[in-house]
Amino acid sequence: MWKEIHRGHRWGALVCTICGDQLALWSTPRVPENLARQIYRFADRHLHEEKMG
Numbered sequence: 001m002w003k004e005i006h007r008g009h010r011w012g013a014l015v016c017t018i019c020g021d022q023l024a025l026w027s028t029p030r031v032p033e034n035l036a037r038q039i040y041r042f043a044d045r046h047l048h049e050e051k052m053g
Contacts, residue, residue: 014039016046 005012014023023042029035 014042016042016048018048019046021046 010024011027012025014025015021021042023038025035
């Protein structure tokens, strides 16, 4: 999930719905490929096992 945040050049954040961890999203990254890698790493770190119950 992402949420809109307006603080300076920060326009939003990706949020893990399980643990609440956030990744800041900044406007106009210098190297868009680096931001894409950060997003993939964030997603990989937050592949939580779904709670069975």
